Amino acid sequence: MAELAINGGTPVRVAPFPRYNTIGDEEKKAVMEVLDTGVLSQFLGTWHPDFYGGPRIQKLEKEWAEYFGVKHAVTVNSATSGLYAAAGAAGVGPGDEVIVSPYTMIASATAALVYGAIPVFADIDPDIFCLSPQSIRQRITPFTKAIIVVDIFGHPADMDEIMAIASENNLIVIEDNAQGPGALFRGRFAGTLAHMGVFSLNYHKTIHTGEGGVIVTNDDELAERLQLIRNHAEVVVRGKGVQNLVNMVGFNYRMTEIEAAIGSEQLKKLKSLVEARQANAAYLTERLRGLPGLTPPTARNDATHGYYVYSIRYDATATGVSRERFVEALRAEGLGLNAGYVLPIYLEPMYQQRIAFGKDGYPFTYSGYQGVVSYEKGICPVTEQMHFNELICGDFCHANLGREDLDDIVAIFVKVFTNIAELR
Numbered sequence: 001m002a003e004l005a006i007n008g009g010t011p012v013r014v015a016p017f018p019r020y021n022t023i024g025d026e027e028k029k030a031v032m033e034v035l036d037t038g039v040l041s042q043f044l045g046t047w048h049p050d051f052y053g054g055p056r057i058q059k060l061e062k063e064w065a066e067y068f069g070v071k072h073a074v075t076v077n078s079a080t081s082g083l084y085a086a087a088g089a090a091g092v093g094p095g096d097e098v099i100v101s102p103y104t105m106i107a108s109a110t111a112a113l114v115y116g117a118i119p120v121f122a123d124i125d126p127d128i129f130c131l132s133p134q135s136i137r138q139r140i141t142p143f144t145k146a147i148i149v150v151d152i153f154g155h156p157a158d159m160d161e162i163m164a165i166a167s168e169n170n171l172i173v174i175e176d177n178a179q180g181p182g183a184l185f186r187g188r189f190a191g192t193l194a195h196m197g198v199f200s201l202n203y204h205k206t207i208h209t210g211e212g213g214v215i216v217t218n219d220d221e222l223a224e225r226l227q228l229i230r231n232h233a234e235v236v237v238r239g240k241g242v243q244n245l246v247n248m249v250g251f252n253y254r255m256t257e258i259e260a261a262i263g264s265e266q267l268k269k270l271k272s273l274v275e276a277r278q279a280n281a282a283y284l285t286e287r288l289r290g291l292p293g294l295t296p297p298t299a300r301n302d303a304t305h306g307y308y309v310y311s312i313r314y315d316a317t318a319t320g321v322s323r324e325r326f327v328e329a330l331r332a333e334g335l336g337l338n339a340g341y342v343l344p345i346y347l348e349p350m351y352q353q354r355i356a357f358g359k360d361g362y363p364f365t366y367s368g369y370q371g372v373v374s375y376e377k378g379i380c381p382v383t384e385q386m387h388f389n390e391l392i393c394g395d396f397c398h399a400n401l402g403r404e405d406l407d408d409i410v411a412i413f414v415k416v417f418t419n420i421a422e423l424r
């Protein structure tokens, strides 16, 4: 038996795995065409035809809306900006609560805070790591205004159930689909299943423009509010004749023409890039599922998974080896991966100490907020169990990984399992 690398043996994989890179000649050509025009952004922050941006922005928005089958697509400079704009468009404000997943990139929750609202964390379902409808129900109070649901790792949340809860309680739902563009839920695209959906085009995502984001909606009024918040709403409302001034404080969330031109090329590649992830995930899952104590990711019957993150549940009682030691052993064999994903958001210092804006703890201490919120350890037991004990994850499925790479990944797991006694 080969000795484990963690104990001084030879690693299965010494050469680094290929980097994910989706940028090719198409993007280069598109960028050069923009540079030749000299107009790198055509937005004007005033009520004028250029309020909506230049030709490439409008082209990408049209293509995005067609591709995803929605009425409106609004480009922004990041999904973070997109989430903030969506919270603003939803009318979220001081005194409100917004129910959000604790197991997500931080901006999903910060979107509530920036409008003076209180993030309330509901728990996740352990098979897909997305918000649990049952837990959402338990968190609804008279102060709940909105739900921010995340299609984490690329698997759609239980959206029909969540939209039903929202309609019973008159809530707005924002779907953060930064991680699952191209995934499906009951035949419809993830990201299009709520009142507003937010996509990310940052460098790390399945398709990207360096930095960027897109918000989609079928609601004309929400679309207008998003466009206003993106582009200096407070000076535009007068000329545009906008009546509802709630949250019409504007920002500069505008995407450039260069990013939009890249975005159009990237969108053409989305389908094949997602299919490659799905094929790679299927190959890995087939080979890993027999290993004791490992539960590879799966899609629910009514959904497809985008596999932005490949998530494995690890059962230390089945192996007798702690998750941390198991992950260290895999790393030593040449596989980069993480124990857990992100710290459950409520355990971050800002929530533990309740300091956000100013030194007095706004909005947590705002006198107009009549609810009671807890950020104690233990409020989301499934999330904590996944994060602190079970989850192992990594970027194992991307389109630049070939068969040999996947076989090495499998060989790394098999080697560690074959020699698991050495780790006990």
Ligand SMILES: *Cc1c(COP(=O)(O)O)cnc(C)c1O
Binding pocket: 077, 078, 079, 080, 081, 104, 105, 107, 108, 150, 152, 176, 178, 179, 199, 200, 201, 202, 211, 212, 213
């Ligand atoms: C990446 C990501 C974001 C933020 O995207 P940016 O475009 O970098 O602002 C938001 N939510 C989730 C779930 C993400 O993965």
